[in-house]
Amino acid sequence: EAGVAQSPRYKIIEKRQSVAFWCNPISGHATLYWYQQILGQGPKLLIQFQNNGVVDDSQLPKDRFSAERLKGVDSTLKIQPAKLEDSAVYLCASLSGPDTEAFFGQGTRLTVV
């Protein structure tokens, strides 16, 4: 079974530029998450999708972050404009159902300079 795929693995951008991350979850997983992990901290939920609908985006800084999952499969997370404090690893995860584990991708390490 293929795992959660994310790209790119690494990205360096200047502040005020825009960036997009892509995630392809495990086939058949209806729930998809985007997490932000800042160095030395645990993953923090940014947004949760159930199929193509948003379940929770209360922690997403909506003035600069946006995410979509148009066909209920792949998802993209965008930051525009980026700030220095957005430097982090962005993790995508997917879930098959309740009371099961979420599977994570390898993450995208973003550095904003």
Add this chain to the structure above:
Amino acid sequence: DQQVKQNSPSLSVQEGRISILNCDYTNSMFDYFLWYKKYPAEGPTFLISISSIKDKNEDGRFTVFLNKSAKHLSLHIVPSQPGDSAVYFCAASGTGNQFYFGTGTSLTVIP
């Protein structure tokens, strides 16, 4: 507000001995708990989980204990091996399937 806490940022253990990693949570609505292991430059990988209806779950060298009254869980690794050296994250979820993570404990197993 941190709903899941891991108060020990790091732990060193001799190979062959027991590693005990601790985790506390504040939300009594959490009913499913997990431990993830993370190597550098990789995403977290699932290790073991426990439902709130149990107080212990064992999988090979890994055992998770849950004390609901204390809102505390722990991960025991016996015997510890050098390959266990990684960062371990505790996570909890409730209704809505949202996972809340602790800040992680970096385990070093010394050969």
